[in-house]
Amino acid sequence: MRSVNREDGPVKVTGAARYAADHHPEGLAYGYLITSTVARGTILGMDTAPAERAPGVIAVYTPFNPLRLHPYTQADTAELLPPLQDDRVCYYGQVIGLVVAETFEQARDAAALVTTRYDAERPRASFTAGLPNATPPSGGTPETDVLAPGVTSIDEALAASDVSITETYTTPAETHVAMEPHATVASWTGDRLTVHTASQGVRLPVERLTESLGIDAAQIHVINPYVGGGFGNKWGTWAHTPLTAAAARALGRPVKTVLTREQVFTVIGHRPITSQTVSLGAAADGTLVAVKNDGISSKSAANDFYESVADLSLALYGSANLHVSRKVVTMDVPATTIMRAPAESNGSFALESAMDELADALGMDPLDLRLKNDTPSHPVSGLPWSSKHLEECYRVGAERFGWSRRSPRPGTVTDGDWLVGLGMATATFGASRGEASIEVRLRDDGRAVVSGAAADLGTGQSTVFAILAAEVLGIPVDRVTPVLGDSATPPAAKAGGSGSTSANGPAVRLAAEAAKEAVVKLAAEHEKSPFRGEAVTYADGEVRGGGDAMPFGELLALLGVPEVEVTATSPRHPRREHAFRSFGAHFCEVRVNRWTGEPRVARWLCVVDAGTIVNVKTARSQIAGGVVMGIGQALLEDLRIEPDTGRFGNATMADYLVPVNTDIPPIDVEFLNYPDTVLSDLGARGIGELSIVGAAGAVANAVHNATGRRVRDLPITLDKLL
Amino acid sequence: MEHGDPSLRSSSESAANRLVEVTCTVNGTARSLRVDPRATLLDTLRERLELTGTKKGCDRGQCGACTVHVDGRRVLSCLTMVATLDGREVTTIEGLAEGDRLHPVQRAFIDQDGFQCGFCTSGQIMSAVALLREGHASTDGEIREAMSGNICRCGAYPNIVEAVKQARS
Incomplete structure (x- = not known):
């Protein structure tokens, strides 16, 4: 496996990489958002006069003096309505105004001078209180059943099982906390708009700005190669972006709006709260015969996204009888949105905890139970998996981690004041190959430029572009310049659904092959070419023919052709004959202090079956990063909603806890690296989300092994272990 | 109900009009600045001096993204007012490498x-x-x-x- 340093490493370690907020066009003015301080109601009035009189203030926009934005028409994971177009408040922290001033300090202080009068209503802000009135999602499928011949209901199958368990698992709201707060810098030149904004795909803000500003996509150029983390919350285009672009248009000068960290918590969406009631039924030998999961997700009144949290229970283990249901609790809270492995991360916490509870009931080793129920085909569709080596993940992991040293009796292994437990869980995430277009330019200086409107959120995608193009072109990696995050380049796959490399990788290779063909044709046909009329071939960066060879850059220089440019499109995979998923196995050791209940993760191993790994160096980091976020989910993260006010009670980075360095042990990652040749010639599936799935379950299972306590409500904080 | 956003606190308008003179060294270069007394080192580096390598992650001293050195000590530039830096020496990420030679x-x-x-x-x-x-x-x-x-x-x-x-x- 190749192990290559990030191509963007030098600019990132020297501070030279320019993120959205780092742009400073001539004549820049500063925007500062005003947000609501009630969760539901009507704005009666806003007194903006003191702000308008404040030094440096250029404009104050509110619902009573709005910037006109057209309704959104296309689906997005963000809000359904553009900001400031009416006087309704749907959640605490909603954008209700924008102050623009000459400096950031002036805009911030002026925003504080605006007072707002509300007709406030009591918000629906308690998930627990809403549970009895949970409803099937509008437009969604409320239930899915797969029953064996002759079986009339899932409950009948459960009743007929030798052993069964039923438990309810709950997860709190979480939020992404990407290190880069969302920012938009907008400047107009005539009727053309240039935007720097953090996005998981630069064509996404183009779409939203097209509809909200009422202009053509061709007038909009979004440039943003560096993104300071996404995890789902830079997929949707949020309120500040159209607002900032509209303000810049109205004022005739560039405007920069950067969200404060507190605003990021509310203006941008969060992962919903979920509840899952899981029943598993098995034969005495551990064979699953019934899997039932009734899943409920919170959903914001401001948009339509919820987690189909139970659905993973349909896809992971074989069972003759399966049932899931989906319901939502609608709440007056900020937008619910996609966050790393939406639904599957929370879904796996419940399913993987339940599998261990079933193993206990059966008196089986939890690893043996999973081996027993590994399935060669998708449990619902019956389609064979394109490439699945989960059993090898389990076996390699067990051997490498020392699983045989796990005590089957919880609470029996100690080390001083610490109770020591081992846990494991299955990792999995869906795979696909979308359509992607890539442009390759071979230049007369011997370099290749590889372009596509993809995004590198820290994933290593730009380095993947360089590696794959260099390989096909037979040149060193450092002679390839990847260009991502520019909406003027071809429509490559955006960074979402773990689908970047699986789609863009084959497209880069196709485009590089096409570029080789183009330069060969040029060599054979150009009137000044020394290879004219020869049988021309291409190898190792050189054009060859008639016993001669010349690097492509030299040839182009000789011919006076500055560059050869081609674009190729790799089509979407129809996925009709196979099912596609990545798999893996987590193993961890957790120590719980016997006096304080403090849980600490002491070691971790993740064995990964995700097809071809293009760059093991960055892939290892990405898998480890997913584990780190999973440890946060397991032990720390809990976005608290005050039930009386609908306000997030811990919307700061000091109060919403995410892992810090000292919370994280060494993380061992092993890749099996079997190419998935059914998905593509490249054989890469995707790893962005895989490793958070199962991580919290593995921690919960290790905590149980250490202490005998089964915690079914995340996060597993020390109060639950005392 | 009537209230402003409680997370915001306005300073007086008179302060906004009064500028403070500060002379300090940034990455080895002497800089004489007239700054808004409300200006943090972070915002001044980023918005005035175009040294955008120092990042704003939280603006409250909770995340560490804005760490720089003042007289060789690590400080959070979002919690450091420029007005306090007269005669001090600031080093940012842009001042670590020597030319093309990385630290x-x-x-x-x-x-x-x-x-x-x-x-x-x-x-x-x-x-x-x-x-x-x-x-x-x-x-x-x-x-x-x-x-x-x-x-x-x-x-x-x-x-x-x-x-x-x-x-x-």
């Missing part, structure tokens, strides 16, 4: 893949340089503890520990 800590972060998105990286590197100088990097545990003021949401922590160890040796 050993910068080199180590590349070699060990000590970052993913790169947004916290300037602060991580500035912290790492200082704790190595202070002698706070003798064990893995000490490195992890001393680097815990710098949040990395991509989860590059194990690689950051390896990078600090490489730079130490």
